[in-house]
Amino acid sequence: MSTPNASGWKPGTPAKDDHGMDGPPTVTGNRALMLEEPLIFEIGTSQTTGVDLPDVPSSTSSRLGSFTRADEIGLPGLSEPEAIRHYTRLSRQNYAIDLGLFPLGSCTMKHNPRLNEKVARMPGFADVHPLQPVDTVRGALEVINELAVWLIGLTGMDGVAMSPKAGAHGELCGILCIRAALEARGDAREVILVPESAHGTNPATAAFAGYRVENIPATGEGRVDLEALKSRLGPDVAAVMITNPNTCGLFERDMKAISDAVHAAGAFVYCDGANFNAIVGKVRPGDLGVDAMHINLHKTFSTPHGGGGPGSGPVVLSEALCPYGPLPFTARTKDGVVHLVEEENAEAFDHKHAFGRMTAFHGQMGMFTRALAYILSHGADGLKQVAEDAVLNANYVLRSCDDLLEAPFGPSGPCMHEALFSDAGFAEDTTTLDLAKALIDEGYHPMTMYFPLVVHGAMLVEPTETESKASLDRFIMALRSTAERAKAGDPTLKTAPHYAPRRRLDETQAARKPVLAFDGPCAPAGTPQLSEQGGS
Numbered sequence: 001m002s003t004p005n006a007s008g009w010k011p012g013t014p015a016k017d018d019h020g021m022d023g024p025p026t027v028t029g030n031r032a033l034m035l036e037e038p039l040i041f042e043i044g045t046s047q048t049t050g051v052d053l054p055d056v057p058s059s060t061s062s063r064l065g066s067f068t069r070a071d072e073i074g075l076p077g078l079s080e081p082e083a084i085r086h087y088t089r090l091s092r093q094n095y096a097i098d099l100g101l102f103p104l105g106s107c108t109m110k111h112n113p114r115l116n117e118k119v120a121r122m123p124g125f126a127d128v129h130p131l132q133p134v135d136t137v138r139g140a141l142e143v144i145n146e147l148a149v150w151l152i153g154l155t156g157m158d159g160v161a162m163s164p165k166a167g168a169h170g171e172l173c174g175i176l177c178i179r180a181a182l183e184a185r186g187d188a189r190e191v192i193l194v195p196e197s198a199h200g201t202n203p204a205t206a207a208f209a210g211y212r213v214e215n216i217p218a219t220g221e222g223r224v225d226l227e228a229l230k231s232r233l234g235p236d237v238a239a240v241m242i243t244n245p246n247t248c249g250l251f252e253r254d255m256k257a258i259s260d261a262v263h264a265a266g267a268f269v270y271c272d273g274a275n276f277n278a279i280v281g282k283v284r285p286g287d288l289g290v291d292a293m294h295i296n297l298h299k300t301f302s303t304p305h306g307g308g309g310p311g312s313g314p315v316v317l318s319e320a321l322c323p324y325g326p327l328p329f330t331a332r333t334k335d336g337v338v339h340l341v342e343e344e345n346a347e348a349f350d351h352k353h354a355f356g357r358m359t360a361f362h363g364q365m366g367m368f369t370r371a372l373a374y375i376l377s378h379g380a381d382g383l384k385q386v387a388e389d390a391v392l393n394a395n396y397v398l399r400s401c402d403d404l405l406e407a408p409f410g411p412s413g414p415c416m417h418e419a420l421f422s423d424a425g426f427a428e429d430t431t432t433l434d435l436a437k438a439l440i441d442e443g444y445h446p447m448t449m450y451f452p453l454v455v456h457g458a459m460l461v462e463p464t465e466t467e468s469k470a471s472l473d474r475f476i477m478a479l480r481s482t483a484e485r486a487k488a489g490d491p492t493l494k495t496a497p498h499y500a501p502r503r504r505l506d507e508t509q510a511a512r513k514p515v516l517a518f519d520g521p522c523a524p525a526g527t528p529q530l531s532e533q534g535g536s
């Protein structure tokens, strides 16, 4: 039963398109704490500025000549409080790991302990400059070297290139090492084999490095087909790129057999180690015959990431590839001093075959400090528990939902760090996308969708070890509820999200024809500014 109120609105009647919320429309477009925010160009005027600059003396003659701007610059001007409000309001429309569970599979969106931030902000680390004389940054070099020693130890490898700035950048570094090693023995191999279940960056990297990419099928169990791989190996194959744990959230049990076969054929094993979170402290990839593997410090070692950065993808290398690793790197000599090895002293450190450099400088110092703080505060035993809890949490999600959502590889055993579901059993016309949009209404960032490609309508959930059981239970409740609606063909799923600041976007247009520049004029002076409401 509903009672009309003064405005004629009846409870249960959605207002026009005001975030689909019940209730009368508001004149501002705001809904209590949910604030509307226009583009900065729509509120800033070119006549306003947040700083006072002295007038240019009229006697000063311009030295710009014909480059003098004839028209207005067209940039929006805002006072300092207006600028702060604008960006704070936008930030409130965002989702963040500090707000809630972030189930994005293959991304390891886990809590970043604040201790890491405190350490990374210490001026001795935060304020160093890459061009400072080495003698003035000994502490920073110690940090890089100490982290390198940990990464080598945790992976059972022989060396590490610290400078790559993302996972994909690390892949390129590893493949360039492999190419240098092959060239050194006069071996011009042209093909890199990549399993079907590989992360998209793997074939992209191989192609970027000039190799022809060939696919290796997956078994019905979601793992690399060892026999198919073996039968394709030959004198034209430079390397095999394998993600382990793979993007179906499964451990490649045949990894050692794969490595042995690849080595016997004269090729190298690249392992995509972005999912190291699931095995850190439990498995050393070096023991499995891996020649090169990148580690995403921003995933396993907890630096906050997403939306473009920051990233850091050190690459651990086997004995066979170490001689070709890029410059610079750090090395501790017998006297205990950590040196920075660059072009001018590479020969003195017996490193004459470096393939080159990946970056102008030394890598992501802020992330090195965060990662080392994380490692030292967990210790070797704590890191092992990270992997165990990450796997436990993922299996809890898997087994709490597999009666409702099809888990294609569920019957063959437990998963690693992520649970994979398909859209089997959804009502006709109802898709994974619809379910994901409904999860937004429930206050969750959706999981990874339609990836890996080997599963129809895939949903890949990586809860990570930093979620409590209570948090997982709430998420599972939301996932089960949306899954039930998807199976029942609830039509409101098709129009979700109903409560987000914006409704369903045209994602194809957004991807194909993104509007990246504001081409209208700035707001004219005197425009009523939403962001002034409540101001002085």
Ligand SMILES: *Cc1c(COP(=O)(O)O)cnc(C)c1O
Pocket (backbone or CB within 6 Å): 106, 107, 166, 167, 168, 169, 199, 201, 243, 247, 272, 274, 275, 296, 311, 312, 313
């Ligand atoms: C995240 C990820 C990558 C890419 O890492 P970036 O830092 O985003 O370049 C590569 N492979 C796998 C399996 C990943 O999960």
